[in-house]
Amino acid sequence: MKGKHRVIVSTKRLKYDFEIRRNITIIQGDSATGKTTLVDMIREAVNNPSGAAVDLVCDKKCFVLDGTLWKEQLAAVSDSIVFIDEGNEFIKTIEFSKFIQNTDNYYVIVTRESLPALPYSVEEIYGIKTSGKYGRLEQKFNEFYRIYGADIYKGSINPDIVVTEDSNSGYQFFKNICDDAHLRCESLNGKSNIFQYLNSHGNENTLVIVDGAAFGSEMHRVTELISEKKGIAIYLPESFEWLVLLSGIVRNSMLNSILESPSDFIESKEYFSWERFFTAVLIDMTKDSYLAYKKKNLNSAYLTDTVKKAILEKMNYINLN
Amino acid sequence: MLKIFYGDMKESIYNTASYFKYDYEDDWIVDPFVKEMIYDVDKSVVLDSGVIDSPVLGKIPPTGLSGGVKTLILVKFEKDKIFNASTCGDNCAKWFLKIAEKEDRTINLHHLMDFGKEGFDILILNTNQIVHTKMELVSIAGEFV
Numbered sequence: 001m002k003g004k005h006r007v008i009v010s011t012k013r014l015k016y017d018f019e020i021r022r023n024i025t026i027i028q029g030d031s032a033t034g035k036t037t038l039v040d041m042i043r044e045a046v047n048n049p050s051g052a053a054v055d056l057v058c059d060k061k062c063f064v065l066d067g068t069l070w071k072e073q074l075a076a077v078s079d080s081i082v083f084i085d086e087g088n089e090f091i092k093t094i095e096f097s098k099f100i101q102n103t104d105n106y107y108v109i110v111t112r113e114s115l116p117a118l119p120y121s122v123e124e125i126y127g128i129k130t131s132g133k134y135g136r137l138e139q140k141f142n143e144f145y146r147i148y149g150a151d152i153y154k155g156s157i158n159p160d161i162v163v164t165e166d167s168n169s170g171y172q173f174f175k176n177i178c179d180d181a182h183l184r185c186e187s188l189n190g191k192s193n194i195f196q197y198l199n200s201h202g203n204e205n206t207l208v209i210v211d212g213a214a215f216g217s218e219m220h221r222v223t224e225l226i227s228e229k230k231g232i233a234i235y236l237p238e239s240f241e242w243l244v245l246l247s248g249i250v251r252n253s254m255l256n257s258i259l260e261s262p263s264d265f266i267e268s269k270e271y272f273s274w275e276r277f278f279t280a281v282l283i284d285m286t287k288d289s290y291l292a293y294k295k296k297n298l299n300s301a302y303l304t305d306t307v308k309k310a311i312l313e314k315m316n317y318i319n320l321n
Numbered sequence: 322m323l324k325i326f327y328g329d330m331k332e333s334i335y336n337t338a339s340y341f342k343y344d345y346e347d348d349w350i351v352d353p354f355v356k357e358m359i360y361d362v363d364k365s366v367v368l369d370s371g372v373i374d375s376p377v378l379g380k381i382p383p384t385g386l387s388g389g390v391k392t393l394i395l396v397k398f399e400k401d402k403i404f405n406a407s408t409c410g411d412n413c414a415k416w417f418l419k420i421a422e423k424e425d426r427t428i429n430l431h432h433l434m435d436f437g438k439e440g441f442d443i444l445i446l447n448t449n450q451i452v453h454t455k456m457e458l459v460s461i462a463g464e465f466v
Contacts, residue, residue: 014377030410031389032363034377036338086388086408087336112407113431114466140377195463221463224433228456 001060001079001104002267008057009041010139016041016128018144020081023100023268024120025108026216027144029127034142035110038128039064039085060106071099079104086110092117104269114221116192119214119273122148122236148219157233157318159183159207165191166211170240172298174209177308177320191218198225198232205231207318212236213275235318238262239275241282241293244302247310252285323421326403326429326446327465333403333429334395340404341391342384347371349398350383358416362390389413396426407431432466433459 004021016038027035043064045056056062061080065073070090074082082105090096091109097117100107109115126144161184164171171187178185188197191210195218198208210218215236226232237243244250246259258265258281262274271277279295286293290301301307312320326333334340347370349355356367363386365375375381386394389409396404397420406417406428414436420426427446436443439454447465452458 013379028410030412032387032412033410036388037378087338089335112410199460199463221433221459221466224435224455224459225463228459 001106001269002263002265004261004263005058005060005081005106007062007081008055009038009045010055011041011053013139014041014142015139016142018126020106020108021263022121022124022266022274023106023272024118024124024216025106026115026120026125027108027110027128028112028125028147033128034130035128036085038142039083039110042083063105070096074099074103074105077103077105081106081108084109086112091115101272102269104267106268112220114217116217118217119275120216121214121238121274122212122216122219125216125219148223155317157207157235158205159233159318159320160205161186162207162209162320163188163194163197164209165189165194165215166209166240168295169293169298169302170209173240173302173308173311174320176303177312181321183320191215194218195221195225198222198229203230203232206233207320208232208234210234210236211239211275213238213242213278214273233318235315237315239278241275241278241295243311243314244293245278245282245285246314247307249307249310250282250285250291255281255285322425322442322444322451323417324425324427324444324446325406325462326427327462328431328447330403330429333405335405337392337395337404337408338388341395344399345383345391345394346398349394352397354419355394355397358393359386359390362393362412362416363387393417393420396420396428400424400426403427403429405429405431406434409434411435430462430466433462 004019006019008017041054042062044052045054046062063077063080064083066085066088084091091111092115094117125147127147128142129145130140130142162174162178163186164174165188167187167189175185188194194208245255266274266277282293292299350367350370359365359367365373367373371382373381378385392404392406392408393413393416407430411434414434417428418441442451442453444451445461448461450461452461
């Protein structure tokens with residue numbers, strides 16, 4: 001499945017209206033905000049299409065998955081939006097992660113737990129808020145809000161240390177920038193090491209660069225930790241490859257449209273996370289050119305002053321000079 | 322004191338809503354402490370042991386309470402069992418501390434619940450350490466979630 005899909009589900013008393021735009025969406029937040037009620041309403045509408053007092057409007061089929069027979073149920077579902085309420089332990093398993101990689105559904109999962117086996121974006125973690133009453137009936141209108149806002153830091157960031165989760169081209173790029181500016185740069189070889197690193201280091205002036213497209217499972221504990229420490233900032237581009245594409249150094253007639261609305265181009269069955277898609281696009285758009293991109297080893301063309309400047313200019317608020 | 326085990330725990334009851342459905346007792350719902358919890362977290366008023374007035378859903382049975390309140394009720398009354406408290410939002414945190422003020426309680430968490438900046442006593446069972454501030458708690462518990 002690709003694209004954005006609006007879901008409107010309502011009863012006399014309640015209305016939810018939201019848009020799903022990636023293969024994995026997480027809903028969390030305080031108790032009694034209506035997460036389980038939302039899933040119950042979808043279930044009711046799907047199970048009793050002719051007799052339910054719940055209206056469900058969506059251009060895709062919706063489905064609620066639960067219980068130990070999840071795999072058998074899921075085998076019969078395609079091109080749908082699948083909702084999973086909390087209390088389903090299978091969402092944490094590698095088996096579930098592997099299984100859904102081969103499906104063309106979008107998944108909406110209610111959980112406060114981190115799901116490291118799933119590469120979900122920090123941008124697709126939502127809470128539910130009531131934004132008033134809707135229409136002439138006493139109907140409460142609920143919508144999603146992003147738990148991690150896009151613009152957390154407003155001031156300029158001048159780090160002494162830069163750490164990246166990446167150990168490949170992204171790290172090699174920032175290492176080169178940091179060497180020029182006499183800053184320390186370390187690779188942590190994976191997102192799960194970020195918490196431990198920050199936990200074992202003091203309040204040093206540190207910039208953490210991670211792929212926002214797949215950092216969802218780590219976001220809560222890392223932000224909880226840095227909220228208690230001074231001098232640590234986290235920068236979350238979709239991925240290093242996305243940043244390169246955004247910088248304007250690659251010319252392609254499709255690129256603006258892709259960057260403007262990635263979900264219209266990313267087939268969820270083919271790309272489990274957006275990060276993988278942007279890597280494939282960068283490799284494809286630069287092949288046979290002087291900018292030919294390889295994930296493992298950074299092409300030296302990316303370390304010329306012009307290219308470095310173009311990429312750094314897209315990193316708002318961050319000064320690595 | 323509130324005791325917390327972070328991460329997967331064999332003896333913990335994971336699906337607390339399902340457990341509550343077949344386990345709750347009428348007396349629990351009309352307990353004054355529970356009435357207060359239901360009002361605070363769900364903004365709902367207990368009318369009697371079988372009917373609760375919800376501002377969103379109308380008159381509902383106890384099984385219609387939020388997942389968070391169901392788990393709080395289980396933790397209060399099922400003293401010898403351990404429940405997955407990651408079915409509860411941060412707005413339940415103060416109630417876990419209140420329940421465990423007079424009697425010890427053990428809960429299982431798979432995420433970092435926010436118990437406030439400071440002023441609490443929590444025993445983290447994974448490392449057998451007592452913490453009093455958010456900074457201490459996150460630093461230790463964060464390694465297990």
